[in-house]
Amino acid sequence: MLSFENTEIAFSSKTDKDLKRAQFLFKMIANNFLVNSGKYLSRFAMKLHLPVDWAVKPTIYSHFVGGESIEECIPNVRLLEQYNVKAILDYSIEGTETLEEINSAMDETLKTIHNAAGDNNIPFAVFKPTAFTIETVLEKVSAKEPLTESEKLEAENFKQRVEKLCQTAYDNDVPILIDAEDFAFQNFIDEVVDANMEKFNKKKAIVFNTYQMYRNDRLEVLEKAYKRAVKNGYYLGAKFVRGAYMEKERARAAEMGYPDPIHPDKESTDRAYNAAILFCIERIDRISIFNGTHNEYSSRYMTELMAEHGLKKDDPRCWFSQLYGMSDHISFNLADEGYNVAKYMPFGPVRSVLPYLIRRTEENTSISGQTSRELGLILKEMNRRKNGK
Ligand SMILES: Cc1cc2nc3c(=O)[nH]c(=O)nc-3n(C[C@H](O)[C@H](O)[C@H](O)COP(=O)(O)OP(=O)(O)OC[C@H]3O[C@@H](n4cnc5c(N)ncnc54)[C@H](O)[C@@H]3O)c2cc1C
Numbered sequence: 553m554l555s556f557e558n559t560e561i562a563f564s565s566k567t568d569k570d571l572k573r574a575q576f577l578f579k580m581i582a583n584n585f586l587v588n589s590g591k592y593l594s595r596f597a598m599k600l601h602l603p604v605d606w607a608v609k610p611t612i613y614s615h616f617v618g619g620e621s622i623e624e625c626i627p628n629v630r631l632l633e634q635y636n637v638k639a640i641l642d643y644s645i646e647g648t649e650t651l652e653e654i655n656s657a658m659d660e661t662l663k664t665i666h667n668a669a670g671d672n673n674i675p676f677a678v679f680k681p682t683a684f685t686i687e688t689v690l691e692k693v694s695a696k697e698p699l700t701e702s703e704k705l706e707a708e709n710f711k712q713r714v715e716k717l718c719q720t721a722y723d724n725d726v727p728i729l730i731d732a733e734d735f736a737f738q739n740f741i742d743e744v745v746d747a748n749m750e751k752f753n754k755k756k757a758i759v760f761n762t763y764q765m766y767r768n769d770r771l772e773v774l775e776k777a778y779k780r781a782v783k784n785g786y787y788l789g790a791k792f793v794r795g796a797y798m799e800k801e802r803a804r805a806a807e808m809g810y811p812d813p814i815h816p817d818k819e820s821t822d823r824a825y826n827a828a829i830l831f832c833i834e835r836i837d838r839i840s841i842f843n844g845t846h847n848e849y850s851s852r853y854m855t856e857l858m859a860e861h862g863l864k865k866d867d868p869r870c871w872f873s874q875l876y877g878m879s880d881h882i883s884f885n886l887a888d889e890g891y892n893v894a895k896y897m898p899f900g901p902v903r904s905v906l907p908y909l910i911r912r913t914e915e916n917t918s919i920s921g922q923t924s925r926e927l928g929l930i931l932k933e934m935n936r937r938k939n940g941k
Pocket residue numbers: 730731732733762764766793794795796797798814815816817818819821844845846847873874875896
């Protein structure tokens with residue numbers, strides 16, 4: 553029986569000093585007052601272009617981020633490799649607006665694809681669609697609103713940029729994950745990703761769409777995507793997450809007066825998530841699954857379904873993934889059992905990854921309960937080492 557309780561395995565890559573730092577960090581994050589003031593101060597410092605690197609880099613940044621560049625991430629990739637844990641380098645720049653910023657994100661993401669092609673321990677590439685166009689275009693196309701001539705051109709440019717990334721991934725045989733972000737952008741993104749799946753997934757899943765299962769329409773969308781894949785003769789790449797923008801989505805729906813797109817409660821999100829995993833395992837001849845979660849049940853559930861369906865633990869169509877710096881007890885124990893596991897390892901200049909870091913602190917406050925789990929495990933391991941067991 554797979555257990556996530558073994559902290560010796562979970563923290564095998566961590567020195568005593570690493571554990572102490574992680575303990576300190578999660579204690580700080582558990583404090584809602586500190587998180588809120590930290591968020592406010594970092595946004596303020598960013599606006600005024602004040603230096604924040606000195607405070608952020610040695611602490612929260614080095615826990616959750618692989619480094620400023622691909623090269624800086626490599627020692628961390630090599631460390632994970634020793635424990636059969638793979639890595640996905642995620643250029644975590646957010647809020648690109650100018651053509652120069654978009655081109656630079658493009659160059660860096662293309663580099664990650666080429667880098668993955670030459671490294672056995674980096675099984676996927678990844679990108680966020682909002683890095684490759686302006687958000688108003690994604691929003692207007694998704695809502696089927698009329699576009700100006702320059703917006704039409706920008707929508708075309710976006711399609712071409714995504715196609716170039718998928719083509720490069722295909723040419724280098726590196727599967728590529730396309731993250732999901734706001735509800736308001738997703739219709740257009742789904743359309744573009746589906747077209748690329750149809751083009752590049754004829755022999756196996758190279759292009760993966762992301763299904764945020766907190767959305768109440770995603771099971772239906774998944775079923776339709778599957779049917780289209782069967783009908784048009786290609787493989788479906790399906791990355792699953794619960795979804796990271798719940799409060800924002802609910803607030804937008806209330807403000808704009810449309811029905812809340814999110815499931816009414818956590819239980820219904822959980823049910824939809826697990827139903828999606830079941831749906832895919834039952835159709836594994838046509839779907840590759842990327843199970844992106846810190847939820848123990850959803851991770852264990854997939855291992856059980858794989859066994860029931862006679863799949864090998866390292867079936868190349870079945871992947872588990874957690875974010876770098878979180879839930880090592882899931883990643884390292886799964887990897888130790890022989891499953892395919894990859895950590896999402898964000899990288900980029902300190903300033904650009906701040907929004908990502910702020911989301912991680914929010915997710916880890918005492919309210920969400922994640923921190924008490926991380927802290928409890930860290931303390932358990934520190935005690936185990938102290939008592940020499
Ligand atoms: C490898 C990886 C890649 C990721 N990529 C993306 C991505 O592309 N896009 C993205 O949006 N997120 C992404 N995330 C983040 C993810 O969406 C979740 O925010 C995060 O992982 C927490 O969900 P969980 O399944 O790990 O755990 P859990 O702690 O079991 O679930 C928490 C989640 O449940 C949902 N939830 C909580 N309360 C309620 C409620 N009252 N009603 C309805 N639903 C509720 C929310 O989605 C919340 O984040 C990624 C996460 C991982 C591990």
